Amino acid sequence: NAGVTQTPKFQVLKTGQSMTLQCAQDMNHEYMSWYRQDPGMGLRLIHYSVGAGITDQGEVPNGYNVSRSTTEDFPLRLLSAAPSQTSVYFCASSLYRGNTYEQYFGPGTRLTVT
Amino acid sequence: DQQVKQNSPSLSVQEGRISILNCDYTNSMFDYFLWYKKYPAEGPTFLISISSIKDKNEDGRFTVFLNKSAKHLSLHIVPSQPGDSAVYFCAASGGSGGSNYKLTFGKGTLLTVNP
Numbered sequence: 616n617a618g619v620t621q622t623p624k625f626q627v628l629k630t631g632q633s634m635t636l637q638c639a640q641d642m643n644h645e646y647m648s649w650y651r652q653d654p655g656m657g658l659r660l661i662h663y664s665v666g667a668g669i670t671d672q673g674e675v676p677n678g679y680n681v682s683r684s685t686t687e688d689f690p691l692r693l694l695s696a697a698p699s700q701t702s703v704y705f706c707a708s709s710l711y712r713g714n715t716y717e718q719y720f721g722p723g724t725r726l727t728v729t
Numbered sequence: 730d731q732q733v734k735q736n737s738p739s740l741s742v743q744e745g746r747i748s749i750l751n752c753d754y755t756n757s758m759f760d761y762f763l764w765y766k767k768y769p770a771e772g773p774t775f776l777i778s779i780s781s782i783k784d785k786n787e788d789g790r791f792t793v794f795l796n797k798s799a800k801h802l803s804l805h806i807v808p809s810q811p812g813d814s815a816v817y818f819c820a821a822s823g824g825s826g827g828s829n830y831k832l833t834f835g836k837g838t839l840l841t842v843n844p
Contacts, residue, residue, distance in 0.1 A: 646830050648831075650834075655738075656836060657818060657835055657837055658773070658820075658832075660833075673831065711830075716830040717763070718775065718832060720772030720774070721772050723771070723772050
């Protein structure tokens with residue numbers, strides 16, 4: 616059981632380039648999400664999905680696209696990278712436990728946009 | 730507007746003593762609270778949670794206290810160990826519309842436990 620995996624671990628982009636951050640989970644969780652972490656800002660929700668074919672925007676969705684064609688995969692696409700998107704990106708999948716969704720995070724992708 | 734606030738960016742304690750990390754929230758619709766621990770270059774890991782219908786939850790060395798009237802929660806670690814040194818994030822779910830799968834995070838508190 617690999618849990619939540621993310622690729623790549625590190626990436627450097629030039630302004631205007633596009634790329635896709637990959638996220639996969641093998642726990643059969645319905646709920647998946649993307650966060651970004653900036654210094655002194657905590658984690659902010661970018662997009663989330665409650666199941667295959669269903670996605671919605673979080674707190675900071677601008678400049679990012681997502682799709683969810685399978686339960687396992689939830690890629691995050693940067694359409695035209697900007698320096699403001701330099702951040703560490705975490706993907707998470709969730710198990711419903713108790714009264715909330717307990718989220719399991721991947722190891723992160725550190726992205727630098729120059 | 731920050732709905733979950735961790736006002737102490739850092740905390741330093743001696744090994745064996747108690748660590749108390751604090752968190753305040755403004756949204757009275759939050760009904761579940763979680764603490765995550767994060768080591769450098771790793772993703773956050775779930776530590777402990779508490780429902781709004783409780784005022785205390787304990788798991789080994791970790792206890793979370795919730796004061797709903799003050800919109801305040803705290804994480805107590807007793808005794809603190811050097812391996813507890815990490816960034817601790819407070820998070821809340823619920824809020825308007827009952828979105829209990831969306832977490833709102835605080836900015837985190839860096840805990841350093843000195844041997």
